[in-house]
């Protein structure tokens with residue numbers, strides 16, 4: 001079982017089973033993605049994590065997904081500067 005340290009209290013957080021179950025679907029869309037087609041593929045899913053100590057539920061994006069977004073962000077930022 002995957003666990004994380006809670007950023008609020010330092011307690012143990014447990015990852016939710018799925019990003020779609022229990023109405024716990026969170027998503028995020030990159031602001032640099034424009035147009036209908038870009039937007040459709042642009043939804044980022046996050047998994048809810050529950051802190052067993054303080055009860056906080058925080059959605060987190062998977063590492064691989066995060067890496068992709070980071071690269072896109074760098075590209076988008078460079079594009080704005082030029």
Ligand SMILES: [Zn+2]
Pocket residue numbers: 006007008009010011051052053054055056
């Ligand atoms: Zn906590």
